[in-house]
Amino acid sequence: MPTTRTTSTFAPPVMAARRWLDGVDFPADRPLLNVSQAAPVDPPPLPLRAAMAEIVMQDPEAHLYGPVLGLPALRAEVAKRWTASYGGAVAAEQVAITSGCNQAFAAAIAALCTEGDEVILPVPYYFNHRMWLDMSGVKAVPLTVGDGMIPDAGQAAALITDRTRAIALVSPNNPCGVEYPAATLRAFMALARAHDLALIVDETYRDFDSRTGAPHDLFTDPDWDATLIQLYSFSKAYRLTGHRVGAVVASQGRLAEIEKFLDTVTICPNQLGQRAALWGMQNLDQWLAGERAEILDRRAAIADHFPKLAAKGWQLLGCGAYFAYVRHPYAMSSADLAPRLVKEAGVLLLPGTMFMPDDHGGGDSQLRIAFANIDRAGIATLFDRLAALTL
Structure with a gap:
């Protein structure tokens, strides 16, 4: 072969x-x-399945192409909730909906990297992140985690080269389960900013974080979107795995580049899944x-x-x-x-x-x-x- x-x-x-x-x-x-x-x-829980059945029968738009960056109402709901839960300010225009969180990562890397570039990944890493970097011609640079399976920004600094484009973190972590302290994420944000890198933070499991309140304060930085790219998945929260609904939160400029990738891969996220995610966010908090x-x-x-x-x-x-x-x-x-x-x-x-x-x-x-x-x-x-x- x-x-x-x-x-x-x-x-x-x-x-x-x-x-x-x-x-x-x-x-x-x-x-x-x-x-x-x-x-x-x-x-999904029975009330959500009932709502999805009604959407299938009553909402003609759920069966058609939609905006490449996602359902406007869902983008707005994410922005509203993120602003409330993290502090700072997140606008609907800084949110894109993707076909699952894996696609969110793939789209972010496509917007950041070219052949021969490098992305730093704490090890153990989420294997699909490594796989996408391999298939993109991007070198995954391993960062060995320290005590408590927590990566250290100081050690990451030694791995940065002129080909480094991003650092990708997952918290709560897959595969280790650990929740990265806010101070750790803040240190990585500062490191990425100092070297003009993107900091990708995959928060697929944020809904199951054991801590009360915001797990970090990165969004309170008024210029967060110059550095931070946050990824999220609706699959775990609302059992929508088969409907493939994720999100990427970033600057409008980066989302404009991400839009090119999404348009050529799926054209638009799953319409039923997006509406289900929106219904879940608005009705399933308890x-x-x-x-x-x-x-x-x-x-x-x-x-x-x-x-x-x-x-x-x-x-x-x-x-x-x-x-x-x-x-x-x-x-x-x-x-x-x-x-x-x-x-x-x-x-x-x-x-x-x-x-x-x-x-x-x-x-x-x-x-x-x-x-x-x-x-x-x-x-x-x-x-x-x-x-x-x-x-």
Whole structure:
């Protein structure tokens, strides 16, 4: 096969892991625990589905092309809510709606980078970010995280070259789950501004942050849009994964460049999904608060039950939002351990090697647990199975 944009990167990790299930039977008394993917498996709540059905039948515009940068009412709603929740000022013209948050990242990189440019990514990284950089001819420069799986702006400064165009952060983090302190984000904002770089902050999981109030104050800077590009996903908040609705918040100038990318890829975001997201934002605050409380309870369950793994030599490196990131005690790579867990424990999860370059140390002893789709009892069962391993 000739070398192409797609051959420059690796196969989708979640799809690769699903192949480990081929030919494996899971008995009724030990069903599969799938903690491999960070996505809701339930459909949207019933009131939202009813609203979507009405939209399908009653709103002719929901079936036609719409504005490339998204539904004006949804852009305005995001701007209003972001202004209220973060402080500062965000205008509707600084918001674009995308076909999922992955597309938001892809569009931002397309607007920022060209062949041979560089983007700094904390490691472990979200693998789809790395994949898109590879396919764009952009070098992903790994930044090793420090204590608590938190990146350090001072260490990032040493990685900046004349080809660096952006630093991309994810908070709450995927895969580690940790919530970056406001001071950390502020330090990265200052670093990016000093070097005329963009700071991309992916806040896909912001609705499940354990902190009260704004997680950072970046939007209070009157010139935030000269540096900051924020990404968001409606998929996790309203269970709209299949409808692909995300957002990018940036300067009007950058959105004008992003518009070129979006127009040539999808023309417009999913019309039904956008209307569903708008309805959810306007009607489901109380429901979403309950969803957040449930996720926080599952996070607490991780802490409650982890001692049984700690007694076996496991370490909890990070936990929050949808994820727990752990270090296993076995004398084998996580790339070999993860497939074995399917057969020996009935557990599907992802190895740390999927979240970092092949030549970067650490991933072979690490695993990601995406716990959003197992409840407190399921978490107890998961840890019982892992604790019972004899390898």
